[in-house]
Amino acid sequence: MATAITDTQGIVAIVAAALAVVALLACAALAMSVRRLRRSQKLVIGDRETRDVVAHAADMQDAFEALRGYVEDVAARLDGRLAGAETALHGTLAHRALVRYDAYNELSGQQSMSIALLDDARSGIVLSCIHHRDQARVYAKQVHGGRGELELSPEEAEAVRLALSPAGERADVAGQHAG
Numbered sequence: 552m553a554t555a556i557t558d559t560q561g562i563v564a565i566v567a568a569a570l571a572v573v574a575l576l577a578c579a580a581l582a583m584s585v586r587r588l589r590r591s592q593k594l595v596i597g598d599r600e601t602r603d604v605v606a607h608a609a610d611m612q613d614a615f616e617a618l619r620g621y622v623e624d625v626a627a628r629l630d631g632r633l634a635g636a637e638t639a640l641h642g643t644l645a646h647r648a649l650v651r652y653d654a655y656n657e658l659s660g661q662q663s664m665s666i667a668l669l670d671d672a673r674s675g676i677v678l679s680c681i682h683h684r685d686q687a688r689v690y691a692k693q694v695h696g697g698r699g700e701l702e703l704s705p706e707e708a709e710a711v712r713l714a715l716s717p718a719g720e721r722a723d724v725a726g727q728h729a730g
Contacts, residue, residue, distance in 0.1 A: 645669065646673070646715055647668050651664045652664070654682065663679070663681045665706045665710040666710060667694070669711070673695075673697040674695045677707045677711060692707065
């Protein structure tokens with residue numbers, strides 16, 4: 552018994568064949584899409600790995616967290632080292648100034664001088680060297696908090712004032728003092 556294409560069974564067969572062709576084309580398109588996805592995935596995670604993108608992302612998150620922990624540890628160590636360096640620098644010379652003058656008004660070219668060497672706490676020493684024609688004398692006085700333990704001469708006080716003044720003021724006044 553032969554059936555014709557135009558009867559019910561023939562039409563159902565044609566529709567079924569068309570649906571099968573559409574399904575086959577859809578499967579081919581999906582296979583190509585999966586192939587592109589796998590190619591893209593290999594670009595992200597490399598050829599050697601057999602894991603998927605989710606596992607790779609989880610590994611990347613773990614690596615970033617480990618890196619963050621390392622950076623925090625290094626930052627803490629650097630903070631400790633910086634604090635140690637700041638402590639060590641606390642007592643170093645931070646302010647200095649030199650005042651030249653003619654101590655005996657001999658017109659000898661301002662051969663006498665006073666130099667202030669102070670730390671950030673405004674403490675340190677003032678050295679004065681007084682030159683005369685046939686002799687020179689050196690004096691040293693301690694300074695605490697910007698004030699001398701012993702009374703400072705006007706030139707020594709000027710050296711301390713210049714040492715503690717802003718840098719621009721020091722440049723304007725340096726070398727102008729004659730006493």
